[in-house]
Amino acid sequence: MDIVNAFLLTAAASPWMLLVMFAVAVIDAVFPPIPSETILVAAAAALAASAAGGVIPLLCLAAAAGAVLGDNLAYGLGRALGTRRFGWMRQPRVVAALDRAQQALTERGAALIIGARYIPAGRVAVNMAAGALRYRWRTFLPVSVVAGVSWAAYGAGIGVLAGSWVAQQPLVASVIGVALAITIGVTVDQLAAVRRRRARARAAEQAAAAAQTRRVELVPEHC
Template identity: 40%
Template sequence: MAEWYHTLQDAIVTHAGEWWTYLATGLLCWLDGFFPPVPSESIVIAMSALSETHGGPVQLWLVILTACAGAFAGDNTAYLIGRHIPLDKIFRGERGTRTLIRAHDLMHRKGAVMLMSARFIPGYRIAMNMVAGFVRFPHRRFMVIDAVATLMWGALSVGIGLAAGSLFHDRPLLGIIIGIALGLVIGYLIERGHAWRERRHAARHPGEGPRGTVVE
């Protein structure tokens, strides 16, 4: 799967600006909403770094449109999966169980806030969106929150790509690599920040169970 993704990403970057690369970008963003092995941020950053803003062939507004539309569709697909498919069949193993329990807990305690912030954490956002469907979080409200989060995510990813393209204008490939690396670092820092806040919450409320209920 990883080899397939990198082959597709290389093809998109090589032919950036052709009509099908925008559709492929949107498709990857859609898959990323419910299929963790497909990290859509990297291709959005790469396409943005090659935008016409820096003399490249890519039209930035099309990148933003297809990326946000794909991401929004992917998040809602995850929501519908969580509503109709038992999550224990999806999140298997010890790590999957921990992720599911944590997402379930956060959804009950501060659902809207977590849906917004989880969009910036690859993989973890899938758990949050599926749990939102599982606990019957109102779908219309979910779509409004997700639309705002998706626009913010798109702006951040495109911004990273533009910054990398500006700093390494004469070396577009290096700009793409630096931009993707920066995107990964930001995602990692956001995830670590959430983990730190949850550890603080657990330390302050040692009697709470996985759903925010008191353990007797």
Template identity: 35%
Template sequence: MLEALNAFIEANADSAWLLPIVLLLCILDGVLPPVPSEATLVALGAVAGAEGDPNIAALIAVAALGSFLGDNLTYTIGRHTRLGRLRDSKRPKVRGFVNWVVKMLDRRGGTIVIACRYVPGGRQLVNLTAGATEFPRPRFMLFDGIGVTTWSAYNVGVGALAGSWLEEQPLLGLVIAIVLALVLGWFAELGAKRWRSRTERRVGVAS
């Protein structure tokens, strides 16, 4: 399947409709775990690095936008439907994972939103749970924006660097990407907490 996908991408890398297809694919991936967005981005990155089409910056931007829209759609589904009530799932593994996510959202919400962007299936559960537990949407959008940008750049970058040491050590590359995302998430979360604290002090002084 992946070989057929790669062949199709290589044959259509310069097509005008390719980026809109990537956008749609990444939106669907935010809701449906089986959608092969990572494999598609890596394959496109490899073609872009070798042939110059599609444009790497445009590819990263479109993938990030599609992923952001898909994640926020899943968040909305979690907030407004019973699909978000996964804490009551009959599957022990799902129930246990969701309960862990709830605790982590309370303690390190931004970090878990960003980190789970790299976990197929896990990100959908996290986003559903974030919506169901009414994790603040502005914070979710901030951290998810960081997550989808680093995730898109990582997958396209792996493809563009095909044939180099990163291709021979994919696990190391993934670890580097996740560490980078966690560091960015930590700084963003720290900044958000300071901003909220400063705002609360200003409100207290004004009242």
């Protein structure tokens, strides 16, 4: 155990870890299976559980910089592909989804982009959609900076919290930190799913009420 703890501490405090964190955050913004959150939380937890906590701000900076660059790469990729490049993009369901995305970006673009940063697949979809739908890059860039910085602080904060619980045990702190991050992520996903179901149910009720109103208006009045 002591050997593993020493290895984790050495790896987390190494300058190479900062480069790895930056690169992983960039790639994860375009290719979600790369676990940038896991690496960030585990590294921050290992550092917080040791005497090397001073490296955490640099870790946050590397993660935030990589996230911002990656999100803007996804935006650029979406802008290059557009919304009509491939046949499947012109299917009715896809067109309808893009229309909804465009409306959401118009009405609450900043909140949508920042919120999506915390969802691996969601951030790729939203950022690419923003590019494809020609969301203004001058607006997207500062919002992506806020999203990247807040995301990095969130991940490091979870790691620091876990590290403070089990001082001098980087391995245990990393495991606890990752488990805590996963738990929070699953909880947020479930809450978001509940909100989506409720929104769909309200939309269905409104559509049914509107249809009923139209039917009533079409029925001729009898003297």
